[in-house]
Structures are given as C-alpha cells and as structure tokens.
Amino acid sequence: MWIIGSVACGLGFVIFVHELGHFLVAKMCGVKCEKFYIGFDVPIKLGPIKLPSRLGRFQWGETEYGVGIIPLGGYVKMLGQDDDPRAAQAEADRIKIRKGDAADRDGAATGEETADRDAVSQSESTAAASVAATGGDADDEFELDPRSFPAKTVPQRMAIISAGVIMNLIFAVIFATFAFRSGVSYKPCEVGEVVPGSPAWVIGLRPRDLIVQLGNGKPSDHLRFDWDLRNAVHMVGQTDELSMLVRRGKYQEESFALRPVIHKVAGEEFPMLGIAQAARPNLSDLMPAIEGYPASQATPAFEGGDRVVAIDGQSVQDGYQIRSLLARLSDKAVKITVERKSKDGETKTGPRADIIVQPNHIKRLGLVMTPGGISGIYPGSPGEQAGFEMGDVLLAVNGQPIVDPMSLATQLIPLWGTEVEFQVRRGEASEPIAVKATPLPPNSFENDFSLGSPMAVRSLGIVFPVDPTVVAVTASSVAEEQGVEPGDKVTAVQFSSTDVTKDLEELIFSGEEIPLDTKTITWPFIYAKLQEMSEDVRIKLTMDRNGMRRSVTMQPAVTDEFFAERGLAFTRKKATHKAKTWGAAVGLGFRQTKEDLGRVGAVLKGLSTGGISPKKLGGPLSIATVAGLEASESVSRLLIFLTLLSANLAIINFLPIPALDGGHMMFLTVEWVRGKPVDERLQMTLTLVGVACLLGLMLFVSGMDIRRLFF
Template sequence: MEVMLTSLLIGATLLGKVTNIAMVAIGLGLVIFFHELGHFAVAKWCDVKVERFSIGFGPIIKSFKHGETEYALSWIPFGGYVKMLGQDDVDPSQLTSEEIALDPRSYSAKPVYQRMGIISAGVIMNIITGMLFFAFAFRLGVASTPCVVGAAIPGMPAWEAGIQPGDVITKINGEKTNSFMDIIRSSAFSDGDIKMEGIHPNGEKFEVDITPDRTGTRPQIGLLQSQSLQIPVYEDPGMSVTAKGTAASKAEPAYQPGDTFVTIDGKPVENYAQLQRLFAARSSETLKTGVTRKGASESEVVEITVGNNPFHTLGLWMDIGPIESIQKGSPADRAGLKAGDKITHIDGQDVGKVINPLRLPNYFSSRAGETVPIVVSRAQDGAQPAEVNLNVVPLDNPAWLEHPIFSNTPLSVGSLGIAFHVIPTTLKVEEGSPAHKAGIEADAHIKKIRIMPPEGEPLSEWQGLEEVSYEFDDKNMNWANAFWEMQVRPGWPVELTYSHKGQIKQAKLTPWVNPNQEEGQQWSLPVRGIKLQTLRETQQAQSMGQALGMGVQYTTNSAKDIYLTLRSLFTGRVSPLELSGPVTIAKVAYEVSNDGYSQLLLFLGFLSVNLAVLNFLPIPVLDGGHMVFLCWEGITRKRPNEQVLAAATYVGMIFVLGLMIFVLYLDIFL
C-alpha cells in the first residue's frame, strides 16, 4: 500500500511538472503570437500582402498555407516574425526597390502613416495583452511579498541605518509601498539617498535616509524579505521540511508540511521576527513549539519538542579585524566607537586569546544593561595606533540573530551595533580539538577552506547543499561566513590549506561539538533547522473593472521599471551582469507556474510589456528602428538611402545577435 501511494505521489508530481512546462510554453508562445498578430492584423487591414506568419525563427518545423499566407512554427523559439511583401529584415533592399513599390499591395507602396501603424501594432498589442494578463491575474488574486523586513545584512546601508527584523516599510521617497519589490526597485534605480519611513515591531515610527551601496552589480541597501510562520508544502513529496542533522529533524513529534507556529512554551507567537528572536534568545534551551496542523481543527494545537543546535567548531580561535561599520544611534555609536577601531580587550581580557572573537555576540548579549569596559586600538595619522578606553552598555539583543549568510559579510554584534571581520589567522588552538589533533598551531594563516560532503552519503539527502570553498587574502577575510557555512552543513568534513612558519600545509578535519561544555550551557545556533515559507499577502480585485484599473497601473509601473533599468545600464549604475536571457526567462516562468495561474499571468504580463518596450528601442531590425526610418521619410519626403539602410540593418542584426549570445552566456555559465 505504501509503495503504491508513493508511486501515485511521484506520478502526480511528474504530471504536475509536465503540465507546468506546457503552461509555460503556451504562455510564452502567446506573448510572441499576440505581438506578431498585431503586425499581421493591421497589415491585412491596410491591404498589405503577408507572405509568412511565423512563431519562432530559423528552419520551419511545420507550416500550412491558408489563402496567400504561409503560417509556420520555427525551431528557434526566441521570437517570431511577419514577412510582408516589400519588407524583409534579412533583405533591406526591398524597402527601396522601385519594382516592389509598384505593387499596390507591397508594404513599401503604402503611405508612411499606414506603415507606422503596421510597425507599431505589435508593440500596442503587447501593451494591451500585458494589461489584460495583469488584470486577469489580479482578478484571480496575486500573492505578493509585503514590505516586512526579515533581516538587514550586517555592514550594509540599511543595517547601518538601524533597520531591524520585523520593521514594516510604509513609504519610500514619500510614495506608499505595495510590495517588497518596491524596496529593491527604489534601491536599484536611485540617483542618491533613499528616504524610508516605517514602523518598528514595538509600534514606534521611524524615518531614515539611506545611501545605497554601489559596489556590486546594482545599487542595494541590504534588506531581506521576511518569512512567515508556516512550514511550506512542497510539490515534491521527497522534500523534507527540516534540514538534515539539525535539532528540527529530530523533533518529537515530527514537523509536517503546512504546520503553522502559534506558541513557544505556551506563549503566543505573532510573526516571524518574534519567532526568530525567541529561537536566538533561548538558543541553548529545549523548547515546546505549538503548531496548528493542516487538516486539523483550528483550535487544536500540536506541541512539538525541539532541542538546540550546538555550534560545530574546529577548535581555532582567530584574530579579530577592525570594526567595519557601526549602526547609527547604537550603544557603540553612543560610546564613541569608530569604524577602523580594533577591539583588543574586554573586561581586561585579551580578545583572541582569552575571549574567542566568534563568541563576542554571545558575550555582549549576556551583559545586556551592564557597563562593559573595552579597549580599542585606534589608527592615528602619521603615528602609532592609540589605545583608547571606552565603556559600552549592550542592548538586550540575542547573539547571532544576524548571521553572516553572504560572502564577505562581517560578523555583527547586535547588542552593540557593530560589525567586524574575523581574520583567518589563528591565535589559539583548543586542546583536544580537531585542529589540535591535526597539528595546527597558533600563528597559522588559513589560505583556503573546503567544506565537503560526507563520504558514503548521497548528496540528494542534503537537499540542495553542495561543497563550498573559500580562499582568504587581504581583501577576503570572511572567516565568519565560512564558519556559518559549516553550521549549515553539520558534520561535513573540512579541508584547510594554511601556512605556518613559511610552509604550506593541508589538514582534513571533522568539526566537533565541544564535549567539555556543561549541559544547557552549550554554544548554540540561533536557528533550529525548520524551513518556513516566504511571507505573502494576496492582492485581489473585487470586480473586473477594478482588475482592469490595477492592470493599467501595473502596466505603467512595469514600463517605467524597464525604462529605469535601461537608463541605469547606460549610466553604469546597474551592471550588464544583471541581464537575463531566454533560458532564465523559461526557468522563471516554470518556477512561477508552480505558484498558480495568477503568478504565471503576472509574469507573462511583465514579459509582454518588456517585449513592447524593448522592441520599440531605436535599433535597426527592431520595430523602433523601423519607426526611426519612417519618421525620417515622413519629414524629408524621401526614402532612406539603400546603402545606409542596409548598413544600419546589418549593424542592428549584429548588435541583437551579440546581445543574445551575451545573455545566453550569462544564463548558462554565470
């Protein structure tokens, strides 16, 4: 019976995937079809002979002839074309041919205004269909990500400005926000600072000015969207809702898809920010988590006991780097700490030899509300660094709440409001630890770390986790990030390449949980290994009229976004590496199809508007290029020179083909 049920589930999953692929193919085909249908319909209306109507380019797969027109499906599915008598992008001389112009049904024989109508019809059709796609999506109900902050990346502008998990962003530059995409959009297209207004979890309103970071491929401020309190329900029955090797995977009874958190130790939990804070604040404790279960009575709460996740370490204590950034208005800011300061002593104890820098978040969190004396080494212009004595009063913020999940992200001490890198130079090796047994000594310089899958265990069991490696140098000192990746892969063996006393050495180690820690006092992670859905809210029109209004607004905003993207590309504010090609478009379309018809319709609407705007760029071969030549003809009353037209067309072809090759390269290799 169990085997039969599993087979049915797998069969249903495969059928669902085939259905999704078919939906995507039909959807993308419709976007192209409607564009070409616009050209075709207006050409027929203007009595132009249409020789071929093709979906796709290149060799023809199948075709049939109805009347004077051949209808074809071609091999290369990156667009389509309508071939009219007297208009052929491959042979631009037709546009200036006197012989063809004598045929009253040729494209070139028609007045300029009719040819403008034919050329612009495809773009107009895409705008109309895009608006309708959006309208139907909003009538069904569109799931969007609200402007609730899940995390602020340490060291990034939003973190420095004091944005906290659970903050709700209500306005950006005076305009009301509708979804988390507004935050990403405003950051990417900003010319200067962004003014953000919002509400902290405690109900306090705030207003901050943030300068986006422009060192990456696009400007960003470093905010991540929030998760919900619900465990996802995966389409694939083989997907687990807990991470392997974590406390959640051993919870009793087991967590199930669709479970929603409602209590921790009997106390209500209202949102994800509160849940993650409780998990972090009580990281070493075993907790009773109350969940409502899918299919059960709403009043029924299932209590699940989940333990803690101890940190897996190598027994290496590294050197602390200078403070990278400081949050405005934080205890560190008020105490007079500055970026570039290096903390050398806390409570009279040496940082690196008596206090492990990786445990500073826990140290200061445990001293919340107390006055803690610290000593920093501060650089002086043209002089030796000065030793500065300061006092800080930490806030009651849990340790490791802001974990370094991205490469080169500094380690933050949330209770102080500072972030620093951990330099991969060993100052101390714990006796009996994996590093000690491997012969690693103090003053070793780690050059590279590889975190490898355990031998004999199928990688599929780890559900998406792969081998990772980091190389360290003067610019890459992200030991904290590598350390976090070890926690994500509990028990995975590690290979270190390091130098010591001029010699390059290698060591293979298996991270341990220090057995010398007292029970209940273990150094534990702020997470339990439970997967949660992204927080979503539904925007749904109550009538078709309202849906059309929302469709018009979304079409206008989408066109504006595309224009701003192009402007940012030309000004260098956004890198060309942010571009996507047909492979990524197909992948994204498939992924959104898993979320239902409304999300697919929304994506197809955006694709339609995208096609409309890009097609009307003044590039020869594209509709916009043809419109430029028609404007020239309308103003001068003369057709463009055949040689100029041919040269421009071939340059346009090379540009479009080059762009296509470039985005395909990005899709496949990056």
Template sequence: MLPLLATILGIGLVLFIHETGHYVAARMAGVRVEVFSIGMGPRIFGWKWRGCDFRISLVPFGAYVRMAGEEMTREALPDELGAQPPRWRFFIFAGGILMNFLFALLLIPALFRIGVPFYAPVAGQIEAGGPAWQAGMEQGDRILSVNGKPTYGFLNFMSTVALSEAGQPLNLEVEGREGSRRSLVLEPKYDKVQGFRRAGVNPPLESRLELQVEEESPAWEAGLRQGDQLISLEGVALETAFEADHMLAFGLLSGTPIRLGLESPEGDTREVVLHPQLLPEAPPAVGIHLWQNRVEEIRSGPLKGHLQEGDWILEAGDQPVARRDQLLAACLIAGGLPPLKIFRQGQEILLPARSDIDARQVASDLWLKSHEELRVGVTPGGPAALAGFRHGDQILRVDDRIVHELVEVAKIVRSKEEEEVRFTLLHPGEEEPVQITVQPKSSPRIDLPVNLFYREEIVRRDNMVDALWLGLSEANRMVHEVFLTLNRMITGQVDRKNIGGILTIGQVTYQRANKGLVPLLFFLAMISIHLGVLNLLPIPALDGGHLLFVIIEKLRGRPLSERTQGWFNLVGVVAVLGLILFTLWQDIRRLME
C-alpha cells in the same frame, strides 16, 4: 508538468500577441499576409486561412509574420507591403509594439482587481553598516514610498535602488512596527559582486517555518517529520521574522546540538534535540570561521554608553562570540543583553547584563566587523579546535604561504584534499607565533531542512477605477524601468552580466507558473511591455529599425536605397545575434553557478 506547459504557453502567448499586432495592422492596410509562425525554422503543423499559413515551427524561440512584398525585386503589387504609403507601413511595423502595450494595459488593471501577490515592502534582515543601517532603517519597518512614489512590493523597492543614479540619495518614508512614520535618506552603495547598487536589506521572511523532511534522512532519524512547523529554537519562540532570521543563522552554524520546538500538522507540539551529523557531501575542512566581533560603530541608544568602538566582544553569557548572529541569539535566549566579556585597550573586561537592552536594539544599533588582521573563531570539536586553535587566533601563514583572507585558507585546504595543513598562528595576547598542524576532515553539521518563504501580501483594489489607475501606474513604471535599465547598462552603472535571455525568461516564467495563474499573468504582462520597449529601439532588423527607415523616408521625401538599407539590416542582424549569444552565455553561466 502543468507549470512547464503553462511556461511554454505563456511565452508563446506573448509572442503570439506581438505578431497578432503586425497581422491585424497589415490586414487593416490591405497587405496580404503569407505566413504567421510561432517558432522559427521548418513547419511542424498548421492551417491556412484567408491566404495565410498559420503554423507552429520547429525551433521554439521567437515568432514572425511574413507579408507579401517584404523583399522586393520588382514593382510592388497593390496588396504588397512595398506599395503602401509611409503612414501605413509605420502602422504595420508598430502594430506588434502597440499590441504588446495594449495587452499589458488591459491585463494589469484586471489583475489588480483580482489581487496580485507581492513580496511585502517590509525590511527583513538588515546588513549592519550597510546603506539601510546607516540611514536608520530597522527590521520590520514598512517602506511606504521612495522619492514620493508609493511602494507596494519589496522587489519594486529593490529595482528602484539598483537603478538609482550614482551619488543621488533616495528619500524614504517608512512606518515602524509600532505605527509611527519617519523619513529616511538612503544612499545606495554599488556592489561589485552583484553588479548594481544595493541598500543592504533583505525581503522579510515568514515567521512560521515549515520543514521538508525526507524519510531516512538524519533529520528523520532525529524525529523530525514532513509538514512539521518550527516554532522555537533553543527555547526562543519564533514569533516574528526577526527571531526566525537570527536564531536560524545561529542554529545552523553553531556546530553543537540544538533544541527545536515543533508543531505537527495536527497541532501537537513537542521538543526534539538535533545533533550535528556528518553529511555525505560535506567537503574536508578545518573548522574555523572569520572572527567578526570588533565593534566598528554604535549608531545610538543605550549601547553607546555600554560598549565602545574598537571593543572586541569575546563572550556573551557563557557562549563565545565570533559572529553577529551568535550575539543576537545570546540576547534572544537571555531575554536581554547578557553579561559580556570584552577586550578593550589591551585588557579583558566583564560588562554586566542589561535587561533594558534587547536583541532588536542590538541588531539595530551595533555594527560588528572583522578585524584588520585575519582572526578566526573555532568550531567546537572541529579539527582546528582539537589541534590547539583558540578563539581569536591570527593566521599568519598556511604551509609557509602568507594569507590575508579566509577564502585563501579554504583554497589551500581544498587543494590538499585530506593532507595535513601547517598553520603559523599568533594566539590572542601573545607575541611569539606558534605552528599547529591540522588534519582536515569532513565536519558534522546541523541538517535542518527548513523551507524559507518570503512574506507576501496581496495588492488589490476593490474599485475598478482605482484598479485601473494602479494598473496604468504599474505599466508606466515597467516602461520607465526598461529604459532606465538600458541607460544604466550603457553607462556602466549596472553590470551587463545582469542581462537575461530566453533561458532566464523561461526559468522565471516557470517559477511564476508554480505560484499560480495571477503571478504568471502579471509576469507575462511585464514581459509584454519589455518586448514592446525593446522593439521600439532603432535597431535595424527589429521593428524599431523599420520605423526609423520610414521616418527617414518621410523626412527625405524618398526611401533610403536598397543597398543602404541592406547594409544597415546586416549590421542589425549581426548585433541582434551577438546580443542573443551574449544573453544565452549569461543564462548558462548563471545556471552553472
């Protein structure tokens, strides 16, 4: 209840500050203010003071100040807007924008004096083959600066990447886990699904993982309890985010029992074996997954003489390898690179274990990719395995339909509900296709209710001058980012689907309110800057449009005709309403997804 109230009050505060700017400027100019409303539509309640009706209105979107003489049908009186010279009208229309900037410029340095939490600017899991991997970034690297500008939050880094100019690489300075610094050149890549450029690196996770266990759930029945900390998995201590990332991915997707090391809130440790369970919401499936075990590239290091590009990694130790997380988990469990069974140039080869190559080196240097043809791995004990599927099978057809991607297979399986599905396959090393019929069913899954938290750091300046300087720099970055975002959307470098409206603002404000007062206030300062910048745009019916009319009047020596202003304002209103509807639709679409 408190976060919801804080959300409503927070958004209301930003609107109140903007309209207060108009109100104060109008009073300074001697203009009578008739209404000061938070919200739109019918008046719910309020009070009158100095001739102004201060009110709360029914529709909680927006706010406005109505000044005497805004719509003139006669000669203006001295205390009306139309009677004021251009310089005062410019000041009145700019008052809300100035107040938005002033609010942020005062608040942000004060918050840095207290301490603002940011996601740590540290590389989490890195997508093999992605821009960060190609640049030489490693998990655990601390990002110190981008193009010479200090980076103190991971989201700042992500924004810089997303809004970067096409074809322009970014110069990064990073600090490795051992403390050495190095320079990297990152070339962001446009992601069609996300609609912006990405680096292929995730924020860092906290290494300690807390369980959220409901009574009588499968996890509860297995012996897990609310507040337990997951400290090891399959005997591998989860000491850093690296182990947590890769062992969790392996454990959740393995389809086999996994051994957990737990620590209770009281500090007691114990081991629990968690078995796959048939979950009520699990849809029918056949138990296959994309085979992503072909060596696409080896970046550097001792792996380069051990593996070759084009190798298929079939097994690590005694475990089949269909995905990168399975290989990394095998390395973590073995304490080094275990014996590998690979397929190279038409024959299977057994490579010896290498104790000098650890999981971090494998993650850093090895890029595994899916095959050009549709090859799949098989979940042990699943419908496909029981029907005769083998690891590495190539799917040619499903019910006589040629398929090229696993998503096509999934659609066919779902459309048939629980009817049998006929697959035409090519087993590895064989030339004659075979047909196998599979009965889809809901497959048991590992239910490990773990809370994943991104690692946070407090950015604080003990010296008020330093806090002021950092605050002003951050405010300047926010202003620049808004203009850059608009530019990238207009030029198509950022997809317009990423624009957010009042629902997104409310959702994010609620999330910040849940995290505490400082994160909430910092976000409100950012929203205040965004509101100020957007109102600077020369759009008729907004503050920027009014400012444009005043500038034109000053240059011409006389105002535009009321007819011309009316047409411009009509176009502006239609454009603003269209933008509101578009952003509302995008908000709803995101919520539905």
C-alpha cells in the same frame, strides 16, 4: 505539464498579439499578408538529419498561418517586405506590375486566384528585370503593386510598423488588469531581519519595517520584495544611493538613503542591502526541519505545513517573535507548540502538538583569529549609548580578557541586562580605556553570519572585522592536532565529504576552493558555515606560513557553547493584492505597465552608462525559467510577468536598430523628412549589421543563460 503548457501559451500569446497588431493594421491599409507565423520557419539541418521548418501550418484566404520550429519570436510576411537582405532585390522585382493592371488586382484573392496571381506577378517581375537589363526604362512600363507594403504612404507604413508595439502595450494593461482583479500574491517589502554591519543595519532599519516607496516611484503598500526591491538594488549598483520610505507601526514614516555593497564570488557580483524577508510561523512543506540540526531530531517530528503557535508557552505570531524568543533561550531545551495542517481538508486548523527541541552546540576548529577595531555601531543600541567609538578594539570584559573574538557574544549571555565594564584600546592611547555598557537580549541569533559579515555582537549593537590570521590555538583542539601555529593565515577554504555518493552541489560552495578576505568570504561567514556541517563533511584550510603554503583538513569539534539556530525552516510572508472593482483593476493595470516600462528603460540606461553589467541580462532560457516559477505560484503571477515581458518587448522592438520595428521606423522617418526612401544599398548594409548585432546578442544572453542555469 500544466506549468509548461501555461508558460508556452503565455509567451506565445505575447508574441501573437504583437504580430497580430502588424497583421490587422496591414489588412486595414490594404496590404497583402502572405504569412503569419509564431516562431521562425527556418530549415535546420544537422548533418544528414533535416528537421522540419515548422510544427504546423494552414492556408486561409491569401495568408499562410503557421508555427515555426524556432520559438524565438514571430513575423508577418507582407508583400514587398522582407527582413532578409539577401531576398530584398527579388522581393522588389516581385511587386512590380504593368501599369494599368492595378485595378485588376484589388481585393483579396483565395485558392486558385492566388496561385494565378502569383504566377502573373512572377512573369511580370521577370519582364521588368528583362527591360532593365536591356537598357529600357522599366519605370515607364511598371509600377508597384498597390497591395504591396512599399506602395503605401509613409504614415500608413508607420502605422503598420508601430502596431505591434501598441498591441503589446494594450495587452500589458489587460494582463495586469485581470491579474489584479483576481488577486496577485506577492512577498511584501517587510523587513524580517537586518544583517549586522550591512548598509541597512548602518542606517538603522529594523525588523517589521515596511518599505512603501523606492527611489522616485509612487508610494505603495504592495511593493514586492523579490521584484521591486531586488530590481531597485540591482539598478543602483554600488555607485548610487537607493532612497526609500519606510513605515514603522501604523503611522510613523521615515526616509532613508543607502548604497548597496557589492560582493563578488566566483566572478559573479551580488549587490546587497542586508535585508532578509519577513517569515511566517509556518514551516516549509518540503523540509520543515534542516538535516543535522536539533529540530530534525526532535520527537515527535515536525511536519510540513506545521504552524508554530507558541514557544515555552508564550504565544508567537510571526518569524520575528520566534527568532527573538529562541535567541534568548539558546542554551535551553524549548517546547515548541505547533498546529498541524488539517488532514480532512475541510477544517481550518488541525490538532496541536508539543515538541521538545534540544539546544544546538557550537562547532569549533580551535582557531583564535585576529580581531579588528569596531567598524559599525547600530543606531540607538547599547553600544552607541555607552560611547563606543569606531576603531575601538575590545580587550576585556569585567577584567576578564577576551580570549576569542568569536566567543564574545556567547560570553555576554549571562550578563544581559547588567552593567558591564569593557576595556578597549582606542587610537594612540597608551593605556586601555574603560567603557561601561549594558548588553540587552538580542532580537535575533548571535553568531549567525552571512556573505560579507563581520563579527557581530547583537546584544551591544556593534560589529568588527576578524582577520583570518591565527593569534592562538586552543589546547587539545583539532587545529593543534593538525599543527596549526600562531601567525598562520588562512587564505582559502574548501569543503569535501567522506561520503562518495554525495553530490558536489550538496556541499558548501559546491566543493570549490574559495579564497578568504575581510569583505566577502569573511572568517565569521566561514564560522557560520561550520555550524551547518554534517558528520561526513570536512573543511580544508589553505594557510600561509612565512610565505610557505600548506593545507590542513579538519572536522570541527562540538563545544559546550550554544547556537540559537535550531534548524526550523520557515516560509516567507505572503500577501495578496486584489482590486475591489474593475475600475480599480484597470488603474492598477496602467500603473503596473508604466512602472514596468520605466524598469526596462532604466535597465537600458544602466547598460549604456556601464552601471549594469551585460552579464546580468537574461535570454530565452531565463525568461522561460522565471515564467515557470511565476506560473507555479498562480495564473495571476504569470499575468504580471507577462505584463513586464510585454513592456520589455515593446521597448526593445522599438529601439532604432535595423531589422527591428524601431529600425524600420527610423528609415521611414528619414523618408518622410527627405521625401524619398533611404538608399537601398545603405538600408541593406545597416540591416545586415543590425541582424549581426542581434544574433551576437542572442548568442551572448543564451550563453549566459546556460552558464547561469547549468554551471
């Protein structure tokens, strides 16, 4: 409830300060403000049910304050101003008063005076309309109420219209200032792991590299992985390169430029660099060990919040060290020493426990797929030093044929640190070529593949694609039992469960059939998913055999090969950015606001040029969801999000779209230049078009929210 309340208050406050800007400047200019609402008080009728238009209201002086039933914004209703084109004429008539009566109307009215004044105004409006209808000259007898919005000078009206945006910018700085003074937790842009074959891998990024600059932004040691880096990747898409400055160690800095790769799954696009966040040695509070993996079966059991301090007696400090050690001990039981959370809540550390975790056996179907030529070589790797070339097809290791490309990494484990002769087929050469290389122990897990992964041999630093066409079937395997033959090509996969109570969302791909390719849903990726399958899960392979489609459902069999992943669920590394003084906090507040304005502007530019898909936009549900996630972290994180939201509201509201503040400014600018207002009929037409576009946009982003969050 605290999170819901803080999100509601935060979002409401952003709207409040925007409308407060309009209200205060309007009052300063002598404009009568009839309503001040957070939310819109629009009557809603659902069949026979009529909902209240507002949650509450009260009258103070001449202004009615309230909270509308529709929480999608707010408004200040000024005398003579109405964004509803249907009420424009009535509002224009209402502010006409007889000449000479203006002096009697100066000052603020309250209580019965307001009611009397409204009655007189209504009477005079009727008289004005009557004069016009009978052909008289209403302008000779009537003038605009001096307290109405249209009666003010163009600069005054511009000040009133722009005040909301200015207030948003002021409070954006205030939000960020208070956040940085109290300390903002964030996930640093430290590389935890690089996915083999990815853009980050190709250029040579390494674990523990710290990204300190993205694009043309200012260098900072406090870039956020889940905000700054992710937004930068989405902004450049696949068409542009993302430049970054990376710090290695304490003093060495290198510049890189890389282009994200776009993976498409079920109609959704995922731009990726191939960088994983750095992990802490602390296990997740909710799920310290993943079900089905050896860690979940260890005794004594791992507990939420355990901190891994040693593996087989060797001290470890972070996730990188842990993965490196486990990668080298994949075929052995390991002793993992953890430091428990303190039970009394007072001492910093609790007792230690030694937990034995058994090795993890690889699961296979018995299918041998078609290997392709080398498609990537990691800079400085044993493969590069040995002279492997792009397109080389590996055939044999020390004279022994490579029976299954997916077993090559495992086949090299006993040969780490020794010179190995590889037979490769290169180009049009009629005979295999010998290449000598020394595979080294990898710093991460072999056979650990993600979306779009080719086959990777980390000990050599090479990758190559694997086509899902069967070249051989292992004898006595589940694939042989199902009648799979060489030449069959897997075109799609689908995961199911024999447990009828299992929710589809718990299954890989939510139980949907997914087509295979060599770019996104690759065979190595499916191979990695086999290792996650529990006893009740089955995989259905849809195959093409000489143009005929057939399907087989199988359960992978456990082999005598080993997978380094033991199933420990680590938390991601966090840091806190806290300003030492209020002066420094204000400086950071201005900087954060400026950067957020730049992000919003870049998104708008991307949308206008087609670089960003409109499907990436979020609506009210997305805003509330993200705000809730940030509030669950800390109040400071919520304030930083409100800074971004304020910058977003300021820019969007000032776009030259009729019905928005920017549209009003556009009309006022034209009036100032021409010396007379824009034709009322033209204003009404453009405003109607603007309202229609805004409603259409709201329906679109709300629909995307519903699809994204619930389907």
